[in-house]
Amino acid sequence: MTQQVLLGVENISQLSWGAINGCEAASLLEGFHFNQEAVEVSYGEFLLDMPISQDGNPYHGFGGSPFKNQSGKFEAIFTCPLIEWGRKYGMLRDLSGANSSWLFDEVQRGYPVLTYVTVHFEQPKWEKYPFGLVPVNNHAVILDGFDQNRVHVSDPIDGKYWMAKEKFETIYYSRKMAVSLTK
Template identity: 70%
Template sequence: MNQPILLGAENVNQLSWGAINGCEAASLLEGLHYQGAALGVSYGQFLLAMPIAQDGNPYHGFGGSPFKNEPGKFEAIFARPLLRWGNQFGSLCDLSGADPSWLYDEICRGNPVITYVTVHFATPQWEQYPFGRVPVNNHCVLLDGVSKHQVHVSDPIDGQYWLDRVKFEKIYLSRRMAAVVYK
């Protein structure tokens, strides 16, 4: 990769909307807006449309509330239910399990990638829940740029920045959960 690629997706700050657990919805909306979809939908409206898992399982829908922490809940929505929801507004494809190079290839094709990582790209802090072992410092960002040694993320907590690819890949590879947003 000779030249850095930066798609320039918008940044949605989840905290400014009071959505302390709203990173997946923010990252999804950033990607949809970048591809020209759901343009008339605000982040607040989008959060209200998010599918909630009645059983609290993030593999079924959002497991709790994006606005508060609830004891015994894991406040997140994982890739498959996120894809089902997102495909109501645009076109998404599951990249879970993909090698990081696949994510970078999508960026080079002009498609942002929703990636599941950890808050501040810290070491995952694993805990066991009824639905499986997951990092309690779960986070989701939109990957919208790549260069030889860095990736660019639109992070719903920390804003937009370039990050060392090695650091990104270490955290991404701990879970390998991602989805691409197509035009």
């Protein structure tokens, strides 16, 4: 039987800062703070340091504004530019493509994992953009706990909660994008 692991990562509410699209930055900063990194950096300062993609492509930087929706933009930042930016603050490891057991292994080792999912863990709503097919209900959370049947996340929209491991894995496997905040 799997024991319960719970790291206890803080929760940063992206909405309380007016960052309706700021989930990746909030999740990343939660993980850094847990690792005692970037502790002097507020979420607002962190958002202002995030690289913005001039072409709106989340594979090049944040594709738009974390504070508003813009027509034709995909307001997100994907793993490669997120890692490049985040390495200014701490150590990161790309787990994209990994089996979910790798994510749980990282948490077991004491490392929070930024995981790309969907808002409220709903089924992905796919749309085509010039850079590819992506879920318009894109979201990022920190995976910071698990037991045999559940996972625990710190969600910048919905707070901290436990949920069914099967539901988490279903949504994670729709893209398999994750970043471990190693020490």
